[in-house]
Amino acid sequence: MAKEVFMPKLSSTMETGTLLQWFKQEGDPVEVGEPLLEVMTDKINIEVEAYEEGVLLKRYYDEDEEVPVNGIVGYIGEEGEQVPEERPGTEDKSEPESIRETPAQTAAEQTAGTEKVEGVRATPAARRLSRESGVELSLVQGSGAKGRIHAADVHAAADKQHVRSTPLAKKEAQANSVDLSAVKGSGSYGKIRRADVTSQSAEEELRSEPLQGVRKVVAERMQQSAGEVPHVTLHTEIDMEAAMELRTQLLPVIEKQTGERLSVTELLMLVGSRALQKHPAVHASMTDNRITKQSSVHMGLAVATDRGLLVPVIRNTETKGLAELVAETKQTAAAARNGTLPGKELSGSTFTISNLGMYAVDHFTPIINQPEAAILGVGRMQEKPVVIDGEIAVRRMMAVSLSFDHRIIDGAPAAAFLTDFKQMLEQPYQLFV
Amino acid sequence: MQSSAVNSSNNKETTRSITFAEAVREALSQEMREDQDVFILGEDIGVYGGAFGVTRGMIEEFGPERVRNTPISEAAITGAAIGSALTGMKPVVELQFSDFITIAMDQLVNQAAKLRYMYGGKGNVPMVLRTPSGSGTGAAAQHSQSLEAWVAHVPGLKVVQPSTASDAKGLLKAAIADPNPVIFYEHKLLYKTQEHVPEEAYTIPLGEADVKREGTDVTIVATAVMVHKALEAAEKLAEEGIDVEVIDPRTLVPLDEKTIVDSVKKTGRVIVVHEAVKRGGYGGEIASMIAESEAFDYLDAPVRRLGALPIPVPYNPALEKAMVPQMDDIMQAARDSVHRR
Numbered sequence: 001m002a003k004e005v006f007m008p009k010l011s012s013t014m015e016t017g018t019l020l021q022w023f024k025q026e027g028d029p030v031e032v033g034e035p036l037l038e039v040m041t042d043k044i045n046i047e048v049e050a051y052e053e054g055v056l057l058k059r060y061y062d063e064d065e066e067v068p069v070n071g072i073v074g075y076i077g078e079e080g081e082q083v084p085e086e087r088p089g090t091e092d093k094s095e096p097e098s099i100r101e102t103p104a105q106t107a108a109e110q111t112a113g114t115e116k117v118e119g120v121r122a123t124p125a126a127r128r129l130s131r132e133s134g135v136e137l138s139l140v141q142g143s144g145a146k147g148r149i150h151a152a153d154v155h156a157a158a159d160k161q162h163v164r165s166t167p168l169a170k171k172e173a174q175a176n177s178v179d180l181s182a183v184k185g186s187g188s189y190g191k192i193r194r195a196d197v198t199s200q201s202a203e204e205e206l207r208s209e210p211l212q213g214v215r216k217v218v219a220e221r222m223q224q225s226a227g228e229v230p231h232v233t234l235h236t237e238i239d240m241e242a243a244m245e246l247r248t249q250l251l252p253v254i255e256k257q258t259g260e261r262l263s264v265t266e267l268l269m270l271v272g273s274r275a276l277q278k279h280p281a282v283h284a285s286m287t288d289n290r291i292t293k294q295s296s297v298h299m300g301l302a303v304a305t306d307r308g309l310l311v312p313v314i315r316n317t318e319t320k321g322l323a324e325l326v327a328e329t330k331q332t333a334a335a336a337r338n339g340t341l342p343g344k345e346l347s348g349s350t351f352t353i354s355n356l357g358m359y360a361v362d363h364f365t366p367i368i369n370q371p372e373a374a375i376l377g378v379g380r381m382q383e384k385p386v387v388i389d390g391e392i393a394v395r396r397m398m399a400v401s402l403s404f405d406h407r408i409i410d411g412a413p414a415a416a417f418l419t420d421f422k423q424m425l426e427q428p429y430q431l432f433v
Numbered sequence: 434m435q436s437s438a439v440n441s442s443n444n445k446e447t448t449r450s451i452t453f454a455e456a457v458r459e460a461l462s463q464e465m466r467e468d469q470d471v472f473i474l475g476e477d478i479g480v481y482g483g484a485f486g487v488t489r490g491m492i493e494e495f496g497p498e499r500v501r502n503t504p505i506s507e508a509a510i511t512g513a514a515i516g517s518a519l520t521g522m523k524p525v526v527e528l529q530f531s532d533f534i535t536i537a538m539d540q541l542v543n544q545a546a547k548l549r550y551m552y553g554g555k556g557n558v559p560m561v562l563r564t565p566s567g568s569g570t571g572a573a574a575q576h577s578q579s580l581e582a583w584v585a586h587v588p589g590l591k592v593v594q595p596s597t598a599s600d601a602k603g604l605l606k607a608a609i610a611d612p613n614p615v616i617f618y619e620h621k622l623l624y625k626t627q628e629h630v631p632e633e634a635y636t637i638p639l640g641e642a643d644v645k646r647e648g649t650d651v652t653i654v655a656t657a658v659m660v661h662k663a664l665e666a667a668e669k670l671a672e673e674g675i676d677v678e679v680i681d682p683r684t685l686v687p688l689d690e691k692t693i694v695d696s697v698k699k700t701g702r703v704i705v706v707h708e709a710v711k712r713g714g715y716g717g718e719i720a721s722m723i724a725e726s727e728a729f730d731y732l733d734a735p736v737r738r739l740g741a742l743p744i745p746v747p748y749n750p751a752l753e754k755a756m757v758p759q760m761d762d763i764m765q766a767a768r769d770s771v772h773r774r
Contacts, residue, residue: 123701123732123733123734123735124729124730124731124732124733125701125730125731125732125733126733127730128730128731143773144734144773144774145773145774148773150733150734150773151701151733152733152773
């Protein structure tokens with residue numbers, strides 16, 4: 001009996017998921033725990049694994065289609081088993097029962113299975129050569145109009161099949177979809193060995209990959225924001241001596257409480273939250289031509305992960321002390337890096353901080369995380385000669401840049417916000433006011 | 434028009450170049466000298482020599498009994514020919530323009546094509562109907578058509594469409610010898626083309642195609658004047674590295690299927706070219722025959738047809754030319770076939 005593959009509910013608020021990609025073709029064997037498809041929710045994308053062993057009988061959705069939660073995206077079962085042609089409804093759980101196959105249909109399906117290449121566009125000559133040489137047309141790349149396979153394509157494919165390789169290399173090539181004929185063999189008489197294939201596949205990966213998953217989301221959001229929003233960026237340098245002194249003193253205290261080390265990021269979050277509360281104009285968002293003034297500060301934190309940029313959200317930072325911020329920030333960032341962060345913790349921020357201070361970046365102009373009104377970009381801290389009271393002194397200076405949406409905020413309130421932010425860091429006791 | 438590929442003949446001592454029209458006249462004269470039953474009839478074929486001068490001088494040799502001027506009635510001329518053929522004569526009719534075959538259609542379709550069958554083989558209709566066809570002379574819509582598909586459709590009629598002087602001579606002699614009615618098309622633009630034609634009597638059997646040029650990449654099946662355009666195209670395509678085979682079926686009925694099928698099996702690609710309107714043209718028959726044949730499994734490109742646009746032949750020379758396939762069209766079709774487009 002074929003088993004359904006459902007669109008999983010990955011968060012309490014998730015209603016639909018976007019099917020990013022299938023890892024299996026119809027007819028492919030599937031093992032329990034093998035990745036079957038990739039799903040994207042709000043911001044996170046997750047690989048959905050197979051719960052059943054068998055053959056992927058049917059795929060009802062194409063890539064990039066939206067699927068309702070608990071919608072049946074496919075079936076896994078035994079080869080030849082009958083499943084509905086049309087996409088089944090989501091609500092009726094008994095539906096799969098009703099399609100229990102009639103024997104006649106099954107037989108018809110099985111005989112039809114031998115005519116696998118019916119959808120291939122190929123000339124009669126190419127088909128004849130395919131029959132004669134045993135080259136499967138579905139594996140041949142057509143060079144003609146609309147991908148039509150010509151005789152020359154089958155000849156070329158047949159030639160490729162005669163590539164000398166070790167069985168292990170062949171398996172490796174299949175697993176990584178490496179074209180063996182393009183691999184240079186290092187074995188005797190040019191025989192392709194496994195190492196040749198692995199180096200080749202690593203090379204090929206470098207060349208190109210489809211825009212998908214987190215990368216795709218980032219690409220779309222960045223393009224949208226950079227295109228739609230009139231960005232203005234204000235730069236200032238902050239004397240961090242006092243803030244760093246504060247950090248030095250609080251470090252053991254917070255480490256004792258949370259087991260984590262206080263970093264500049266949390267200080268910036270705390271100061272940023274205060275400054276936002278003092279400057280409600282900056283703490284706003286715009287959707288559908290409506291400006292919403294935010295009250296609670298939900299701080300988005302740009303985090304670099306292997307899969308690309310994620311912005312996990314720490315909620316209600318205006319109510320939280322440094323210890324709480326440290327604990328929550330470290331946990332959330334780690335979860336984001338591991339890809340285990342639930343989707344809801346990746347959305348709903350009201351302001352974003354992007355800290356590149358760990359790199360040799362003096363300052364940069366961040367792109368606003370829409371629909372927010374502003375984003376703070378943080379550069380590295382550096383000892384610099386500065387003039388204080390007519391004397392040159394060496395101080396730890398840090399450049400920050402505030403990009404704001406000029407549709408929502410004017411220059412003056414943004415500058416006022418940044419000034420306050422700078423002063424609170426330079427004179428941290430202001431935080432007690 | 435020069436027939437380029439064919440007249441570069443080699444045997445110097447017998448090189449005697451005559452025109453297509455002269456070759457037809459020679460075939461008629463040789464048959465008439467040989468066989469007293471052969472006679473010709475048509476409008477103004479006597480002293481005037483016919484609309485294109487093909488029979489010029491023949492009345493002087495054979496006299497008005499055997500070179501008979503007729504009234505202007507294609508139905509009557511054809512009917513008279515059929516009647517005399519049934520009695521054992523071998524008439525050769527000339528219709529001034531093949532467009533007027535429509536007037537003789539009842540005689541051809543319901544009489545000439547049917548009588549042998551209706552009489553259970555006890556009567557034959559050994560007649561030939563010669564008629565000039567095709568466009569390119571500025572003769573406009575009623576004097577320029579290529580209606581060979583009409584007659585090719587009717588069982589009982591044989592249809593010949595030669596493209597060169599030497600073919601015309603041999604085929605006309607075979608047509609006259611044939612005991613069945615044969616429609617013999619002579620393209621107007623070919624009348625003045627010259628090539629070496631052997632002086633002695635010879636026949637070319639009906640139903641034997643001729644490979645006018647051998648090639649390996651694409652087969653062009655062309656008829657009448659299109660044979661020459663295909664050959665010119667082939668020469669130019671050779672410069673592009675495309676090796677074209679040109680086949681002239683020479684007779685549409687019977688059709689030499691084997692030569693065409695063998696060629697397509699060799700090249701895997703085929704273009705069928707004729708001057709007649711593409712829609713309902715005989716090219717469709719040839720293309721279908723190929724698709725049904727053993728050559729199907731060798732086809733590596735769609736079978737392509739080139740034919741005239743479905744419009745009356747325009748009087749304007751530029752439009753007249755634009756209506757029918759030209760060398761560039763043939764070249765492009767060949768490129769598309771070979772380059773998998």
